[in-house]
Amino acid sequence: MLAALALAQFICSFAGSNMNVMINDISEDLDTTVQGVQVAITVFLLVMAALMIPGGKLTDRYGRKRCFLTGLVVYAIGALLSAAAPGLGVLILGNSILEGIGTALLIPPVYILTTLLYPDVTSRARAFGVVMALGGIGAAAGPLIGGLITTAISWRAAFVFQALVIAVIVVLSRRIEDPLPPDPTRSFDVVGAVLSAVGLVLVVMGILAADNDIWLMIALLVLGVLVLWWFFRSVRAREASGREPLLSLRLFHNRTSNLGLVTQNVQWLLLMGTSFTVAAYLQVVRGYDAIQTGVIFTAATLGLLVTSLSAERLAGRHSQRTLVMTGFAVSVVGVVALVALAGSFSTAWAFVPGLLLIGLGLGVMLTPSVNVVQSSFPEEQQGEISGLSRSVSNLGSSFGTAIAGTILVAGLTKGAYAAAMITLAVFGLGGLAAAAFLPRETGSNTGHTPRTTAPRTSA
Secondary structure (H helix, E strand, O other): OHHHHHHHHHHHHHHHHHHHHHHHHHHHHOOOOHHHHHHHHHHHHHHHHHHHHHHHHHHHHHOHHHHHHHHHHHHHHHHHHHHOOOOHHHHHHHHHHHHHHHHHHHHHHHHHHHHHHOOOHHHHHHHHHHHHHHHHHHHHHHHHHHHHHHHHOOHHHHHHHHHHHHHHHHHHHHHOOOOOOOOOOOOOOHHHHHHHHHHHHHHHHHHHHHHOOHHHHHHHHHHHHHHHHHHHHHHHHHHHOOOOOOOOHHHHHOHHHHHHHHHHHHHHHHHHHHHHHHHHHHHHOOOOOHHHHHHHOHHHHHHHHHHHOOHHHHHHHOEHHHHHHHHHHHHHHHHHHHHHHHHHOOOHHHHHHHHHHHHHHHHHHHHHHHHHHHOOOOHHHHHHHHHHHHHHHHHHHHHHHHHHHHHHHOOOOOOHHHHHHHHHHHHHHHHHHHHOOOOOOEEOOOOOOOOOOOOOOOO
16 A cells, blocks of 8 residues: 555656656757746646645545545546647646646545554654655656656657556555545535635746746736735635635644745755756756766665665654754755856766765655654644645745746856756755754654554555
8 A cells, every 4th residue: 555655656756857857859849948848847846736735625525545546547647648749738738737636636645644544653754754755766766767768769658657657556556445434525615726726826937937027927926925815815714604714724823834844845846946957957058868867867866765765764763853954954065066066077977966965865854844744733634734735845846946947047058057056055044944943852743643543554
């Protein structure tokens, strides 16, 4: 069961980064630009972020396993449509829209089921370690696997590969049992779902418009903030009237969870922002092909694999606060190394130390951040917090690609690479500051531990 859940996180993370090494191939084949591919990648991440909260709420009404399987099917259809895309529009429909919707349906159940099936701190840390390791590896190894497939066959085959992995997950998921029965009587806040999605879309699209029209950027950002303000007013009014909102404002009353969410957002901003920036720079400026770019990213994959799979042992020896702070510190040093060494040496090896450090740092802190948030709430709120947690993480991925990508494509040959990476380092320092305020206690039991009678399962 854990294999199915971890593989699901792997393929969704893979989808967010593997296109980074296909930038030249896709733009030439579909007669588009680097910015066009960036939009496709960002919209995919944005759709996930915008729909993750509604996806989490739907699990309460229709059941975690049913939502999981439905998401897998929608994702597979999107992957196959992307493989056959004749132009950028169809690629965005298949990859950005359908795969994004599928991911929003299947990812919340991954985190809810992991939390419920592993009731104690140690076993849950181990389970989340496996899930987050596969997720991080999917994001870090996406460029390598995508590069190998693109060079050996075609960029289209990478989407067929995704569909095949989905088929494997469907087979494995037959053994999954939902520990909580669905409740068809649970209401669903349609207005809240629309407002939250529209608000997030407007904010990210505003960032993407920065290099084309500053006034359009400002207009979209202001409009997005106003829509999100409308959303929170709607939530407050719905709660005051006794109706169930899309997202309870009580979730934000937990200080530890709030800090954990901030660290999650910045972690994925660093990972996806670095992945897009380095991949685009290597291909467009340095002239590397897909497989050469992917091989360079192996350093990040190895670093992330080593530390992620040690999550259980690290959680037993160090506090979550220590792990998250250490992860951010190592990652920021890695970003600085990427800027300094790339500017001093022309060899591809100049990118390896920085990517290795970023992989090691992210692997150390991905699991404790998730564990802190999920363990702060009882089982009846797992649907809400799981959707919020994944939305915040994917919003970080969207911000990373949008912010760093916008800086990069605005002037690839004018020092934009260094500017983009330095911007990511500043965000990393912000994440480090947030982590410093996490509780000092060892372990992840910083809030209400979910109560469940569900049996423990093996990996």
